[in-house]
Amino acid sequence: MDATKPTMKLAVLTSGGDSAGMNAVVRAVVKAGILKGCETYIVREGYEGLVRGNADDARAEKVHAPSYKEVHITDTTFAHNLRFGDGDLLRDGTSDHPQPGQRTLKGRYIVRVGWDDVRGWFAQGGTLIGTARSAAFRTHEGRLAAAYNLIKEGIDAIAVCGGDGSLTGADVFRAEWPSLVTELKEQGTITEFQAEAYAHLKIVGLVGSIDNDMSLTDLTIGAPTALQRICEAMDNIDSTAFSHSRAFVLEVMGRHCGWLALMAGVSGGADFILLPERPPEEDNWEDSMCKMIHGHREMGKRKTIVIVAEGAHDKNLNPIHAEHVREVLTERLGLDTRVTTLGHTQRGGRPVAWDRILPTLQGVEAVDALLESTPTTPSYMIGVRENKITRVPLMEAVKMTHAVTEAIKEKDFVKAMSLRDPEFCETLEGFHATSVHESQPRLPHHQRMRVAIMHVGAPAGGMNAATRAAVRYCIRQGHKPFAVHNGFPGLLDENVHQLSWLGVDNWMTRGGSELGTNRKLPDIDLGGVAAKFQQFNFHALILIGGFEAFSSLLILEQGRKHYPAFHIPMVHLPATISNNVPMTEFSLGSDTSLNALVDACDAIKQSASASRNRVFVVETQGGKCGYLATMGALAVGACIVYTPERGINLDMLRNDVKYLKKRYSLDIKGRSEGRLVIRNEVASDVYTTEMITKMFKEEGGKLFDSRSASLGHTLQGGIPSPLDRARAVRLSLKCMSFIEHHHDLLLKQPGKSKVAPPESAAVIVIRGSHVKWVPVQDMVPHADMVNRRGKENSWSKTTELVEALVARSQILAKD
Ligand code: ATP
Numbered sequence: 001m002d003a004t005k006p007t008m009k010l011a012v013l014t015s016g017g018d019s020a021g022m023n024a025v026v027r028a029v030v031k032a033g034i035l036k037g038c039e040t041y042i043v044r045e046g047y048e049g050l051v052r053g054n055a056d057d058a059r060a061e062k063v064h065a066p067s068y069k070e071v072h073i074t075d076t077t078f079a080h081n082l083r084f085g086d087g088d089l090l091r092d093g094t095s096d097h098p099q100p101g102q103r104t105l106k107g108r109y110i111v112r113v114g115w116d117d118v119r120g121w122f123a124q125g126g127t128l129i130g131t132a133r134s135a136a137f138r139t140h141e142g143r144l145a146a147a148y149n150l151i152k153e154g155i156d157a158i159a160v161c162g163g164d165g166s167l168t169g170a171d172v173f174r175a176e177w178p179s180l181v182t183e184l185k186e187q188g189t190i191t192e193f194q195a196e197a198y199a200h201l202k203i204v205g206l207v208g209s210i211d212n213d214m215s216l217t218d219l220t221i222g223a224p225t226a227l228q229r230i231c232e233a234m235d236n237i238d239s240t241a242f243s244h245s246r247a248f249v250l251e252v253m254g255r256h257c258g259w260l261a262l263m264a265g266v267s268g269g270a271d272f273i274l275l276p277e278r279p280p281e282e283d284n285w286e287d288s289m290c291k292m293i294h295g296h297r298e299m300g301k302r303k304t305i306v307i308v309a310e311g312a313h314d315k316n317l318n319p320i321h322a323e324h325v326r327e328v329l330t331e332r333l334g335l336d337t338r339v340t341t342l343g344h345t346q347r348g349g350r351p352v353a354w355d356r357i358l359p360t361l362q363g364v365e366a367v368d369a370l371l372e373s374t375p376t377t378p379s380y381m382i383g384v385r386e387n388k389i390t391r392v393p394l395m396e397a398v399k400m401t402h403a404v405t406e407a408i409k410e411k412d413f414v415k416a417m418s419l420r421d422p423e424f425c426e427t428l429e430g431f432h433a434t435s436v437h438e439s440q441p442r443l444p445h446h447q448r449m450r451v452a453i454m455h456v457g458a459p460a461g462g463m464n465a466a467t468r469a470a471v472r473y474c475i476r477q478g479h480k481p482f483a484v485h486n487g488f489p490g491l492l493d494e495n496v497h498q499l500s501w502l503g504v505d506n507w508m509t510r511g512g513s514e515l516g517t518n519r520k521l522p523d524i525d526l527g528g529v530a531a532k533f534q535q536f537n538f539h540a541l542i543l544i545g546g547f548e549a550f551s552s553l554l555i556l557e558q559g560r561k562h563y564p565a566f567h568i569p570m571v572h573l574p575a576t577i578s579n580n581v582p583m584t585e586f587s588l589g590s591d592t593s594l595n596a597l598v599d600a601c602d603a604i605k606q607s608a609s610a611s612r613n614r615v616f617v618v619e620t621q622g623g624k625c626g627y628l629a630t631m632g633a634l635a636v637g638a639c640i641v642y643t644p645e646r647g648i649n650l651d652m653l654r655n656d657v658k659y660l661k662k663r664y665s666l667d668i669k670g671r672s673e674g675r676l677v678i679r680n681e682v683a684s685d686v687y688t689t690e691m692i693t694k695m696f697k698e699e700g701g702k703l704f705d706s707r708s709a710s711l712g713h714t715l716q717g718g719i720p721s722p723l724d725r726a727r728a729v730r731l732s733l734k735c736m737s738f739i740e741h742h743h744d745l746l747l748k749q750p751g752k753s754k755v756a757p758p759e760s761a762a763v764i765v766i767r768g769s770h771v772k773w774v775p776v777q778d779m780v781p782h783a784d785m786v787n788r789r790g791k792e793n794s795w796s797k798t799t800e801l802v803e804a805l806v807a808r809s810q811i812l813a814k815d
Pocket of ligand 1: 015016017018047132133134135136137138139162163164165166167168169170172209210
């Protein structure tokens with residue numbers, strides 16, 4: 001490839017309502033674009049910036065635009081792109097009044113950017129390149145101007161990050177593009193050569209929206225942060241509601257989509273939720289709401305939380321306002337009720353870890369999709385299914401999203417729900433199963449079970465939420481849930497007690513392990529464990545924990561040969577901050593700890609930047625699994641990551657020092673930043689955090705200095721993240737249906753002594769885009785039992801991405 005010729009001239013814009021994570025999209029698209037040899041641009045103020053273009057060539061003038069060839073003879077070598085930006089072009093907003101030598105933005109909406117322009121954009125909320133709702137772009141004239149401005153700048157590809165409106169705009173623009181080019185040619189505004197060269201516009205969409213309202217993707221960029229803000233507010237309200245025995249009605253955003261309200265309801269343990277796509281079925285829904293809340297109060301609940309989505313309505317589409325709910329609760333139930341409208345606080349603030357990781361992965365995928373685009377391929381929207389980044393035809397996603405709105409308008413709520421992704425429907429079922437207390441158990445006596453729930457290993461965010469969900473579900477069905485405290489030693493000590501519906505009420509928001517957890521495996525006394533299973537007459541077991549829980553399940557399953565008490569359904573729900581359970585890409589708690597890591601690293605980076613030229617070596621937990629260090633490094637933009645899988649050796653360290661020296665020497669004088677290095681605490685026994693820090697300090701000389709910070713147990717996080725809580729509920733309920741299914745199969749076996757098949761002892765895993773059950777025996781070939789981690793991992797390539805996004809190889813290759 002000719003290094004001086006761009007493979008593509010690529011622009012990125014953010015449009016519609018702002019959302020956290022949009023800056024990470026811009027950063028990823030710019031960086032990935034540069035790495036793939038593109039010339040990169042940002043468009044300020046969304047589509048409005050495209051319509052306005054750059055003032056230095058008046059739109060009305062007949063422009064002698066450079067020919068295609070001329071446009072492309074530009075230096076796109078990495079060295080040029082690195083130097084191109086001064087790192088402050090857009091960030092400090094002063095560029096409309098530039099210092100001598102500084103670039104100006106005045107009257108320029110399409111701006112060339114380089115590597116350092118987008119450095120450190122992770123931690124900032126909103127969008128630094130500006131967004132707008134452009135009326136002009138909705139018109140043919142506006143889009144004609146936009147097409148002209150793109151061709152004038154020689155741009156042939158755009159990445160649009162915005163909500164469904166923005167992506168509809170992208171789709172309209174692409175569909176209209178050929179006729180816009182013809183029109184410009186006929187007007188004589190562009191040359192024939194240009195018309196030919198720009199006959200095809202490459203467009204890709206990334207969904208930036210706090211509502212999570214786009215079909216064909218599980219999560220939109222900004223939704224996790226908005227949910228985090230809502231849950232923080234709810235957690236604060238919770239204590240005051242409890243203290244005064246009050247009711248709170250919380251209004252959250254979501255005009256056509258109840259995702260935020262639903263997820264907040266599940267994660268915050270609300271009593272009642274009102275969503276646009278599933279309004280209450282009754283005409284007099286106020287009666288049923290009051291009946292339910294009254295029931296909860298009768299049981300002894302001291303607080304009541306009702307969540308109302310902004311677009312909530314009854315089944316006849318009459319809007320339901322928070323104020324109306326307040327009046328009903330006050331007048332009918334005599335509750336001291338307050339309304340809290342969260343409004344724009346939901347949009348703001350620093351992005352959570354997942355709103356840095358997801359936009360980064362999606363931004364990189366977006367550039368690949370553009371590079372692979374041909375006139376015959378559809379424009380793609382970049383989405384995500386469970387843990388898999390996906391490409392779906394933009395038009396299809398937009399059409400399906402609009403279909404939901406249409407179905408709601410037509411009062412076809414069954415259709416509206418069917419068009420939402422399966423996770424949405426499962427979460428709604430989960431909400432009903434865990435929030436509504438029913439007076440009559442659903443199952444007949446013979447199907448009811450005594451279910452043991454145990455936490456094994458170290459605490460992780462979401463363990464208590466998963467337990468609460470299992471307990472509530474058990475009670476609704478008629479099962480008896482038993483807490484086994486302190487793991488297997490607790491069982492041997494008969495530290496077992498039955499859990500109640502109200503007893504677990506506040507467990508959603510609690511970190512750590514309410515049951516008490518223990519690392520000891522059942523083989524400390526397998527016969528004793530079997531005897532206790534028999535004594536307590538357990539019909540099923542749920543183990544919540546990390547690698548130890550997996551190992552325990554394996555031992556119990558193998559113990560079936562000798563102990564009939566283990567011939568019951570047994571499941572393992574992975575929960576560990578290390579995320580080291582084989583075959584699963586997610587464990588409960590890993591999101592919480594990534595957020596804790598991001599919070600700590602943001603603060604450390606600030607300090608490192610304040611002192612300029614400082615490298616912080618940050619030590620993380622994670623056992624012999626590098627997941628937390630690697631994903632954390634991606635989420636904070638660390639420049640080096642040390643994991644146990646790769647280990648550390650002298651050659652690596654020599655190269656790392658070389659990289660840091662070159663990187664600091666390339667910084668603009670007085671503009672150096674702090675940089676982060678993440679080291680898993682057991683990455684090497686010899687090259688410790690202290691030793692590496694001292695070495696960097698010694699080698700850095702006048703260029704940079706070094707300090708260390710150990711995050712230790714802070715990474716277990718305080719309050720579990722909403723994503724961990726919601727995932728805990730969903731997976732826990734799947735565990736319950738699994739054990740009910742296998743219990744039924746055992747009941748159908750003739751005779752008294754039952755034989756549980758191997759598949760009835762299984763682990764629930766997330767792999768790619770699927771949630772699956774894997775029999776524990778089948779996990780063994782995938783497990784590295786010595787290092788206590790999976791043999792393969794889904795994130796191994798992320799280390800390369802961390803290094804690519806700091807241009808390690810390009811910088812090392814520089815003279
Ligand atoms: P949010 O979800 O936050 O509302 P959004 O992207 O849906 O974000 P909109 O205001 O609907 O926000 O759309 C953003 C911009 O996209 C509009 O201001 C307009 O410029 C453009 N746009 C939307 N719909 C169309 C359309 N049908 N044709 C052309 N442009 C459109």
